[in-house]
Amino acid sequence: MQPTTRRNLLLAGGAAALARPRPARAATTLNVVLESEAVILDPHFTTAAITRSFSYHVFDTLFAMDNSGAIRPQMVDRYESSADGLTWRFTLREGLRFHDGAPVTARDCALSLQRWAPRDAMGRLLLAAGAQFEAADAATLVLTLREPFPLVLDVLGKPNAPVPFILPERLARIPGETRITEIIGSGPFTFRTDLWRPGNSMVLEKFAGYVPRPEPADFLSGGKAVKIDQLVLRVMPDQATAATALMAGEIDYQQYLPFDLLPRLERARGITLMGLGGLHMFQGNFRLNHAAPPFDDPEIRRVLWHLVDQPAVLQAVGVPERFAVQRCASFWMCDSTYESRAAAGTFDFSIEKAKAALAKTRYAGQPVVMLEVQGSISQTASMLLAQNLRAAGFTVEQQVMDWGTVLARRARKEGWGIFSVYSNGIDMISPLTHFYVASTCADYAGWSCDARIPPLLQAFSRAPDLAARRKLADEIQAIAYDLTPAVSWGQFTIPAGYRNRLRNLPQSSFPMFWNVEV
Known part of the structure; x- marks a missing residue:
């Protein structure tokens, strides 16, 4: 038996401390608001x-x-x-x-x-x-x-x-x-079905079994090392409400900041704004339904090239000049590899020209049903187009709903004529990826078809060099202007915002939360 000495007491205390379980590390959770609810x-x-x-x-x-x-x-x-x-x-x-x-x-x-x-x-x-x-x-x-x-x-x-x-x-x-209903992947996060609250939130958790690549993360490639425990996707359809929550520290990241609150957000303590150009810009479009009147008539569709005023739309949306391309007539994003001016003269805003062009068509007053996402910048763009459509002589019916309902409605060939949307520039930089051209003659909402385009897309995919692909991009754009699958309402940047406690957040218009630390 050891004598009771100060040294032995200290040793015993140290052993006891080692035997006691360590307190659990507090879980790290990020609360984020993305562009809409994932449905x-x-x-x-x-x-x-x-x-x-x-x-x-x-x-x-x-x-x-x-x-x-x-x-x-x-x-x-x-x-x-x-x-x-x-x-x-x-x-x-x-x-x-x-x-x-x-x-x-x-x-x-x-x-x-x-x-x-x-x-x-x-x-x-x-x-x-x-x-x-x-x-x-x-x-x-x-x-x-x-x-x-x-x-x-x-x-x-x-x-x-x-x-x-x-x-x-x-x-x-x-x-x-x-649709699959069991959501099982092999990515860096797992989806907690049991914690999904539609209309409120969903939870993604770090996947302990994920093995990242050894090289550093680089946009969507490289090592996706997850350094948080939980990612909570909060549903806040109103951007102003989400921005207020960001400033209050209730959320950590907001994908799309409202333009009218940018000055206040720039002054707010503890917040960083991320406004990127190039491929991280967006392209807004009015998608037309070719399967139902009145836009089943190509002559009526072409009237819209005189009814979209890009600078006016961007101003109404509130895009600051530093975040906007004032005029872009290229289907494949301005300042990108395939930027084209082919047939760009067709895009000529003029209410008078629209009136004259519409008068020469067989338009008989059929209502243009516009699907609008409530409270979005797309709705603002739609409101300006609706005003111009009426001024040119169209009958217009505006229907306001959430984005999930638009997705469901646009899947039907009847009951709508046009909806406004904006897409990541990286999706619109090429004939092979531009939603409304690449899907020509396919079963895709809008159902636009010109039999000349699919063979040109195939030729583009087999072209031997960049010069050949650029030539084909021009040919495809000229036909697209004639077909009018969609009319662009502008090219712009939407800044994201995040709390300064987030470190190593990938700088991208794609929300990505691997490698983020707090």
Whole structure:
């Protein structure tokens, strides 16, 4: 028995301290408000940007784009192609697992790509080149083609919705026309179905089984190391309410700040604004329904080229001059690789010209039903167009709803004529990704079709160099002006805002919360 000494008492106390359980580390939670509520969680089912934002956290991709626009391996460890370009072999990284613990296999990847490809414009081009996906073994995916397709990696790593996310085999077997209801991915966050409160919030949690790539994160590529425990997506449809919550510290991040509150937000303590240009800008569009009157008539559609005043719309929306391109007549984003002036003279705002053009059509007063998202900048754009439509002689019926209802309504061929929307610039920089051109003659809301465009899109995807693709982009744009699938109401930046306690937040118009620390 040891004598009771001061030293022994100290040693005993130290041993007891080591034996006692340490207090649990406080969980780190980020509360964020994104552009809207995520209501469609199937990553292949819709082109809605909010579904893509949700999916990049929960699912993963074989390849991904970096900040320079280059395509990098993501789930893929290494790859090779045959000399003739007709056979590609992709070897998966070790340690990839789905959220239910099952390993990710090449068969999961093959079936996921087969489900996704028919629903995507670039995927359909890949299929047209004879693409077949097969698993050579558990870790090796093989792509065979009937003819060379130079943009294989661009398709597999594209960030444009719907993105080719990878699902478990059992979910990938569900037809693409049917939404999956079990949300299991292999991405850096898991979706807590039990904590989902539609209309209020959803919770994503760090996936402990996720193995990030070793290189630093770079836009959508690289190592997605999660350094928080929980990501709570709060639903706040009113941007002003969300901005007030941001200033009060009740939320940590708001994807779209209201333009009229920017001066106040810039002065607020503890808040950083993120306003980016280039590919991180947005393109606003009025999407027309070609399947129902009055815009089933191409002559009536073309009247709209005289009814959209981009500078007036951007001013009404409240976009500060430093965040706006005052006039952009290019379908493929101004100041981008494929910016085009082909047929741009068609875009000529004039109420008088619109009146004269409409008088020459067979328009008989059918109402133009406009779907408007309440409280959004899209609604402001719609209100200006509605005013101009009436001034030119159209009958207009404005219907106000939330974005989820617009998504449901636009899926029907009847009951609407036009809706206003804005999209990430990265989605609109090329004929192959521009929603309303790439989907020409496809089963896609708006149902615009000109048989001259799909062959040109195929030629674009097979073009040998940039010069050839630019020439084709001009040809496609000239036809698109004639077809009028959509009319742009402007190119602009929407700043995001976040609390200064967030460190290493990726600087992007895409909301991304890997690598963020608090």
